[in-house]
Amino acid sequence: MFSASRSLASKATCLKATPLPVGRSLTRGLITRAKAELAVAAPPSRLATCQRISLGNRAPSIPSSSKTQVRTLATPVRSNHYAKLTPADVGEFCKMLSGPSSVLTTIQPEGADPSFRTVDPSELDTFNHDWMNKYHGKSQLVLKPKTTEEVSKIMRYCNEKNLAVVPQGGNTGLVGGGVPVFDEVIVTLAGLNKIRSFDEVAGTLVCDAGCVLEALDNHVAEKGYMMPLDLGAKGSCHIGGNVATNAGGLRYLRYGSLHGNVLGLEVVLPDGRILENLSTLRKDNTGFDLKQLFIGSEGTIGLITGVSIITPRRSSAMNVAVFALETYEDVQKVFTQVKTHCGEILSAFEFFDQESFDVVQKHATAHVRDPFEARHPFYVLIETSGSNKDHDDEKLQVLLEDLMESGLISDGVLAQDETQVQALWSLRESVPEAAGKMGKVFKYDLSMPVSKMYDLVRDMRKRFEDHSIYSRDFDQGKPVGAVCGYGHIGDGNLHINIVANSYDPEVEKVIEPFIYEWTSNVKGSISAEHGLGLMKAQKIGYSKDPTSIEFMKKIKDLFDPKKILNPYKYIQV
Numbered sequence: 222m223f224s225a226s227r228s229l230a231s232k233a234t235c236l237k238a239t240p241l242p243v244g245r246s247l248t249r250g251l252i253t254r255a256k257a258e259l260a261v262a263a264p265p266s267r268l269a270t271c272q273r274i275s276l277g278n279r280a281p282s283i284p285s286s287s288k289t290q291v292r293t294l295a296t297p298v299r300s301n302h303y304a305k306l307t308p309a310d311v312g313e314f315c316k317m318l319s320g321p322s323s324v325l326t327t328i329q330p331e332g333a334d335p336s337f338r339t340v341d342p343s344e345l346d347t348f349n350h351d352w353m354n355k356y357h358g359k360s361q362l363v364l365k366p367k368t369t370e371e372v373s374k375i376m377r378y379c380n381e382k383n384l385a386v387v388p389q390g391g392n393t394g395l396v397g398g399g400v401p402v403f404d405e406v407i408v409t410l411a412g413l414n415k416i417r418s419f420d421e422v423a424g425t426l427v428c429d430a431g432c433v434l435e436a437l438d439n440h441v442a443e444k445g446y447m448m449p450l451d452l453g454a455k456g457s458c459h460i461g462g463n464v465a466t467n468a469g470g471l472r473y474l475r476y477g478s479l480h481g482n483v484l485g486l487e488v489v490l491p492d493g494r495i496l497e498n499l500s501t502l503r504k505d506n507t508g509f510d511l512k513q514l515f516i517g518s519e520g521t522i523g524l525i526t527g528v529s530i531i532t533p534r535r536s537s538a539m540n541v542a543v544f545a546l547e548t549y550e551d552v553q554k555v556f557t558q559v560k561t562h563c564g565e566i567l568s569a570f571e572f573f574d575q576e577s578f579d580v581v582q583k584h585a586t587a588h589v590r591d592p593f594e595a596r597h598p599f600y601v602l603i604e605t606s607g608s609n610k611d612h613d614d615e616k617l618q619v620l621l622e623d624l625m626e627s628g629l630i631s632d633g634v635l636a637q638d639e640t641q642v643q644a645l646w647s648l649r650e651s652v653p654e655a656a657g658k659m660g661k662v663f664k665y666d667l668s669m670p671v672s673k674m675y676d677l678v679r680d681m682r683k684r685f686e687d688h689s690i691y692s693r694d695f696d697q698g699k700p701v702g703a704v705c706g707y708g709h710i711g712d713g714n715l716h717i718n719i720v721a722n723s724y725d726p727e728v729e730k731v732i733e734p735f736i737y738e739w740t741s742n743v744k745g746s747i748s749a750e751h752g753l754g755l756m757k758a759q760k761i762g763y764s765k766d767p768t769s770i771e772f773m774k775k776i777k778d779l780f781d782p783k784k785i786l787n788p789y790k791y792i793q794v
């Protein structure tokens with residue numbers, strides 16, 4: 222163990238990691254994945270092997286049975302309230318959008334140019350199916366507007382004709398919110414992809430909704446700024462989709478919610494009117510802050526076409542470390558220590574358990590090498606970002622000394638350069654991708670007091686064992702092969718990924734409603750950052766009281782009285 226008097230320089234040598242040629246870019250969908258190979262030639266970098274502490278028997282606190290009454294509904298049936306698309310409708314869309322490539326359809330449009338070609342239904346698959354291949358729609362029409370005015374024309378027409386519409390961004394969602402359920406018209410915002418302005422003094426960015434998050438981050442990076450959110454799906458997801466789902470991600474701990482970062486929105490309402498509110502003002506107390514209603518509304522009350530957002534200054538000094546720990550109790554203690562020592566420079570505090578780590582080691586597309594000598598029950602990743610390297614290093618030095626002396630960490634790795642920063646991040650960021658490679662993933666995205674988080678993971682595992690349907694890595698042919706607990710400790714946000722051999726309703730019955738009841742009983746949220754979508758459209762009652770739900774429904778009715786936008790989703794209790 223290091224003594225308190227040793228300098229960071231000497232530690233740095235001890236912690237030295239060999240260059241790790243790794244790309245951090247973990248993207249979903251169509252974007253290619255960076256080759257990630259943790260080619261550690263020399264022995265992996267170590268902090269030190271520290272004394273472990275035994276915390277005795279920790280019985281998980283199993284909440285009493287749920288008091289929450291939530292009506293469970295059958296899978297939705299297509300509502301006859303919505304009109305069926307006709308060749309005349311498709312002909313009208315062809316007239317209102319510029320260029321034949323703006324209309325992708327299996328229906329021969331009435332009165333169309335003779336050169337118009339319909340497509341094979343399979344060509345609509347990437348729009349009809351989500352990236353996990355869990356949710357499948359049957360839309361026959363994808364519209365690709367290039368301007369806000371075109372979106373407005375589409376909506377005016379659909380509203381008049383009672384045609385249901387699903388807005389689609391990068392199609393990287395996890396709850397089936399961005400794909401049709403039946404034959405809804407898909408309006409993809411991908412064609413609205415221009416940066417409108419960037420104020421280099423204020424750091425305010427105004428852009429189209431279809432801009433890809435990573436492209437925006439690269440753009441503002443040139444001016445010394447960064448986007449206030451970072452997601453594994455950044456190479457594919459659109460800023461409009463991020464705002465519509467109020468995406469959280471990896472920088473939430475430091476920069477907070479999009480409710481605080483979005484300064485203004487341009488929104489096309491269901492009847493085609495344009496709500497022009499692309500303000501770049503930080504302060505504006507004139508009337509209700511309407512934009513807040515659209516942030517996290519999941520495309521149910523308007524289509525976001527433009528976003529104005531504040532971008533923070535890019536940090537010039539960054540440190541990333543991963544620690545191995547023996548107990549979840551230690552994870553919490555380390556979190557407290559890290560906050561105490563790092564204060565304002567802490568930019569991420571993530572955790573992942575051994576099962577998540579194993580899944581990454583075995584199934585990640587790109588090899589993510591284990592930098593540790595042995596496996597440990599828990600890992601935490603901390604990131605600091607500041608503007609003064611010496612100052613940050615000094616803080617980190619004191620933190621590391623404390624952590625090692627307290628025996629809270631068993632092992633650790635500190636990145637020595639940007640490549641290693643990416644490598645360490647990929648240990649955490651690869652969990653969803655690796656789980657998806659291993660099998661079909663039942664994903665849960667919950668927030669609750671940090672102290673309760675891991676009890677749920679243990680209870681879930683125990684439940685599968687009790688039902689005799691769980692064997693690690695499917696090695697006994699059971700339907701469940703992994704229960705991964707990981708997430709954003711810094712935000713009290715737990716992800717549970719249950720890897721099964723299919724989306725088997727029998728497995729789902731073991732998980733639900735148990736997982737929602739459990740979360741509700743600890744006053745948590747069943748939808749921390751991924752949204753409700755189709756998956757949780759009937760589950761909102763686990764997190765919100767009847768009066769709140771009543772007012773949410775009134776808001777929906779106010780903006781979308783004909784209920785044409787993103788039907789069957791969000792709030793269907």
Ligand SMILES: O=C(O)CC[C@@H](O)C(=O)O
Pocket residue numbers: 395453470650653664665666708716717718
């Ligand atoms: O896939 C998941 O369940 C979580 C995805 C994302 O929110 C993350 O934190 O990596």
Ligand SMILES: [Zn+2]
Pocket residue numbers: 469470708709716750
């Ligand atoms: Zn997350």
